[in-house]
Amino acid sequence: MTSDVFEPGIQSGRLSPAEYQAQFSDLHPPLDAHEALVAADRCYFCHDAPCITACPTDIDIPLFIRQIATGTPDAAAKTILSQNIMGGMCARVCPTETLCEQACVREKAEGKPVLIGQLQRYATDHLQAQGVHPFVRAAPTGKTVAVVGAGPAGLSCAHRLAMLGHDVVIHDARPKPGGLNEYGIAAYKTPGGFAQAEVDWLMQIGGITFKHDSALGRDLNLEKLKAEYDAVFLGVGLGGVNALGAEGEDKQGVSDAVDFIAELRQAGDLAALPIGRDVVVIGGGMTAVDAAVQAKLLGALNVTLVYRRGRDRMNASVFEQDLAASKGVRIVTHAVPLAVHGNGTVREIEFEYVDDAMKGTGQTLKLPADQVFKAIGQTLEGEGMPDLEGRKIKVDGSGRTSVAGIWAGGDCASGGDDLTVTAVAEGRDAAMDIHMALTK
Amino acid sequence: MADLTTDFIGIKSPNPFWLASAPPTDKEYNVRRAFEAGWGGVVWKTLGSEGPPVVNVNGPRYGAIYGADRRLLGLNNIELITDRDLFTNLEEIKRVKADYPDRAIIVSIMVPCEEQAWKAILPLVEDTGADGIELNFGCPHGMSERGMGAAVGQVPEYIEMVTRWCKLYYSKPVIVKLTPNITDIRKPAAAARAGGADAVSLINTINSITSVNLDTMSPEPSIDGKGSHGGYCGPAVKPIAMSMVSEIARGEDTHGMPISGIGGITTWRDAAEFITLGCGNVQVCTAAMTYGFKIVQEMISGLSEWMDSKGHTSIEDFRGAAVPNVTDWNQLNLNYIAKAKINQDLCISCGRCFAACEDTSHQAIAMSDDRTFSVIDAECVACNLCVNVCPVEDCITMETMAPGATDPRTGKVVQPDYANWTTHPNNPSATAAE
Numbered sequence: 043m044t045s046d047v048f049e050p051g052i053q054s055g056r057l058s059p060a061e062y063q064a065q066f067s068d069l070h071p072p073l074d075a076h077e078a079l080v081a082a083d084r085c086y087f088c089h090d091a092p093c094i095t096a097c098p099t100d101i102d103i104p105l106f107i108r109q110i111a112t113g114t115p116d117a118a119a120k121t122i123l124s125q126n127i128m129g130g131m132c133a134r135v136c137p138t139e140t141l142c143e144q145a146c147v148r149e150k151a152e153g154k155p156v157l158i159g160q161l162q163r164y165a166t167d168h169l170q171a172q173g174v175h176p177f178v179r180a181a182p183t184g185k186t187v188a189v190v191g192a193g194p195a196g197l198s199c200a201h202r203l204a205m206l207g208h209d210v211v212i213h214d215a216r217p218k219p220g221g222l223n224e225y226g227i228a229a230y231k232t233p234g235g236f237a238q239a240e241v242d243w244l245m246q247i248g249g250i251t252f253k254h255d256s257a258l259g260r261d262l263n264l265e266k267l268k269a270e271y272d273a274v275f276l277g278v279g280l281g282g283v284n285a286l287g288a289e290g291e292d293k294q295g296v297s298d299a300v301d302f303i304a305e306l307r308q309a310g311d312l313a314a315l316p317i318g319r320d321v322v323v324i325g326g327g328m329t330a331v332d333a334a335v336q337a338k339l340l341g342a343l344n345v346t347l348v349y350r351r352g353r354d355r356m357n358a359s360v361f362e363q364d365l366a367a368s369k370g371v372r373i374v375t376h377a378v379p380l381a382v383h384g385n386g387t388v389r390e391i392e393f394e395y396v397d398d399a400m401k402g403t404g405q406t407l408k409l410p411a412d413q414v415f416k417a418i419g420q421t422l423e424g425e426g427m428p429d430l431e432g433r434k435i436k437v438d439g440s441g442r443t444s445v446a447g448i449w450a451g452g453d454c455a456s457g458g459d460d461l462t463v464t465a466v467a468e469g470r471d472a473a474m475d476i477h478m479a480l481t482k
Numbered sequence: 483m484a485d486l487t488t489d490f491i492g493i494k495s496p497n498p499f500w501l502a503s504a505p506p507t508d509k510e511y512n513v514r515r516a517f518e519a520g521w522g523g524v525v526w527k528t529l530g531s532e533g534p535p536v537v538n539v540n541g542p543r544y545g546a547i548y549g550a551d552r553r554l555l556g557l558n559n560i561e562l563i564t565d566r567d568l569f570t571n572l573e574e575i576k577r578v579k580a581d582y583p584d585r586a587i588i589v590s591i592m593v594p595c596e597e598q599a600w601k602a603i604l605p606l607v608e609d610t611g612a613d614g615i616e617l618n619f620g621c622p623h624g625m626s627e628r629g630m631g632a633a634v635g636q637v638p639e640y641i642e643m644v645t646r647w648c649k650l651y652y653s654k655p656v657i658v659k660l661t662p663n664i665t666d667i668r669k670p671a672a673a674a675r676a677g678g679a680d681a682v683s684l685i686n687t688i689n690s691i692t693s694v695n696l697d698t699m700s701p702e703p704s705i706d707g708k709g710s711h712g713g714y715c716g717p718a719v720k721p722i723a724m725s726m727v728s729e730i731a732r733g734e735d736t737h738g739m740p741i742s743g744i745g746g747i748t749t750w751r752d753a754a755e756f757i758t759l760g761c762g763n764v765q766v767c768t769a770a771m772t773y774g775f776k777i778v779q780e781m782i783s784g785l786s787e788w789m790d791s792k793g794h795t796s797i798e799d800f801r802g803a804a805v806p807n808v809t810d811w812n813q814l815n816l817n818y819i820a821k822a823k824i825n826q827d828l829c830i831s832c833g834r835c836f837a838a839c840e841d842t843s844h845q846a847i848a849m850s851d852d853r854t855f856s857v858i859d860a861e862c863v864a865c866n867l868c869v870n871v872c873p874v875e876d877c878i879t880m881e882t883m884a885p886g887a888t889d890p891r892t893g894k895v896v897q898p899d900y901a902n903w904t905t906h907p908n909n910p911s912a913t914a915a916e
Contacts, residue, residue, distance in 0.1 A: 089774050
């Protein structure tokens, strides 16, 4: 430990270069061939397997694991990718402990599920490392679809449409495609530039044009897109950020966790990225955990994650909570922010403890803080959207919105968890429906 | 993309994977679901003569042996031929065949060894539109006690006779299914050929008792305290089946006979191996009974991927490719010398190779105080036991010694030329003792 970790304020270079390297390496090192065979051997090839039902993209998990077990990992990869074109990323970021692996019968039998996520990564890495793209485009249909948002939903939709023979133009507000895969997920979950590599691999299908720095509302409008294209798919995600509603929220040092994560993901040199000594993250979801853990990994001395409800209500899975705890993040529950104190710059943040009904107890907690990250949820941005349901675009089971010719999926659309894998499923299913609509 | 379609004795199917005649193919419901799952063909469970069908036991019909983690390695059964009415079966076969014209349906038949019995059933089967028949000369339990099944398959003259009747009263291909419960598999195969059979299929199940209940002293499966030998199948029998297939594939009187390979086929690789030994297709039962019909999807994708990787565009490209390399022991090259080699990076220091070699072989592995295991070339005869017991794939390999090098075990220089038992100077007898 260098003395730099004790330095107060938001400082860069708290760690040695070697420490940064080690901190941000792969969270789960990939399985080698022997480990993959041993792990695959545990699969029972269940009938109508519960793991498939638990997967939002319905990957035929027993089949792909058997394909690994019989020495054909590329066939396994095709089984995965035919259902989920971002199977590589999902293998890295899916909360498998609440999805396929929770449903695994060996979880029930022995408390140890088959390592489905890691096996999925083994298979998809095996294929993608060869640069092989296993799908080919159908004959051109002459139709062109606009996809707004190059995140998991948009890319999944675009790939399926391209495969079915349509031309696709993807617009994204950011300079790079990938959406949250590129800008919003903890670096240690997808090291080595995997997000871009996966997009490049996906684009090999052909027929997809990517237009960067092309934002809805700024550079594009929905009416025009609708007029120019045969169909429009909205996968714009949730661009807005909820406010704390606490006094002093505008003080220096208080920022959005999503911006911090994006900055970290785009940083060429992690040592140049400043971090506070005493960091407080407010929220209980994946973004909160990703921000808290990465703050710790960047060398923050004290990181506290504060959530307004109990641990059981946190959107971050138990695995994520345990990961945070194992990295030294302190988790405080049942506390809501009252005020951010400091003279222009945050010095401490005050919370009030609340009961399970969110009723104030009158008891307060003050945490020293030189940096505060807000991770209390994102919201849909944009004017003139199709009808909403709650705060998201209302869609039916096929992704159709209230406006004919416009589909939506991913975090911006109603229904489903805000997970990468859900977005991929919704993008794919909307593409199938768009295809039906365009070819009938 | 490799073409998996097969034309086996004129019977076409979209892939070489057929379900063998057994419980999975006993009725329309199963067979339709099997076809939907992707199977290329089925051999319908054995039909008997018109009249009251056989009666099965009403207790356990199967016994099993397991590997680690309760993996089913061997299964035996004491079930008889179909216990459903002949005409019900025939109607179902006709309906399914009409709905799945691209899939192969073969009808397995077992009737008494009398010409009249065959003459009676064959036109009925012909009328179903099925693609061919398979003569069940293999079933080792129950039916054999009534002079059918293996009781016929163990007498080549009967095989030839019945095959002749079938060729006489039936116009489509006739496959003779062989029992392995015989000393020399080439004899019944040759008899089938002499009788005009279009192909043989093998192996049927092997006489077996899987276990004995040590409380009741009854063999399993136990019917009211008694057990009978049943037919053994599953992954455990594959080596026996492949040896028998290879004997037919290279036998003087049998080579060139179309073979439908059966015996423990569980993965695409098993199927590929049977095909390299000359089989035109394969039949599967235990794998489906263990894992369900869906198992065929892995077989199809795996075989296809392997064929692509080897540049094979059709099954015929590699069918029989291993047959020329199956030989008698006395033709093996005694100048070929290999040594075991342990990859220290992969070794997990379990010491199983050491135990095997030190206790039961040639004391050719050294163990250090820090549990490093290494091969002593001066002792190693390359027996392969260490490779076989090692839990890590490819950790121990057999490395061929180059000609010109000196074998530290014998002190002799490795010779480049081929020398087998009949020519090797070390061997005292150049010819076998008669």
